[in-house]
Amino acid sequence: MFAYFVAKHYGISPQEVYDMPINMFRQSLSWALAMQDNENKEAARANMQSQTGNETITLDYGFLDMEDF
Numbered sequence: 001m002f003a004y005f006v007a008k009h010y011g012i013s014p015q016e017v018y019d020m021p022i023n024m025f026r027q028s029l030s031w032a033l034a035m036q037d038n039e040n041k042e043a044a045r046a047n048m049q050s051q052t053g054n055e056t057i058t059l060d061y062g063f064l065d066m067e068d069f
Helices: 002-010 014-018 022-052
Strands: none
Touching: 002 014, 002 022
């Protein structure tokens, strides 16, 4: 399933995915999953904005996860 997901995301054949070194596959999968998550969040924000007619402002509290905070 993950090989298909990577192939679809990058527009390459499943055989090219199977031929990737494992480290490259893992990194490609991580990037593809991160992009998918980002697209899902953006679609949800756009959907909410279109339903209410109001601009939606997102707040990023990611800095709270940083060790130096």
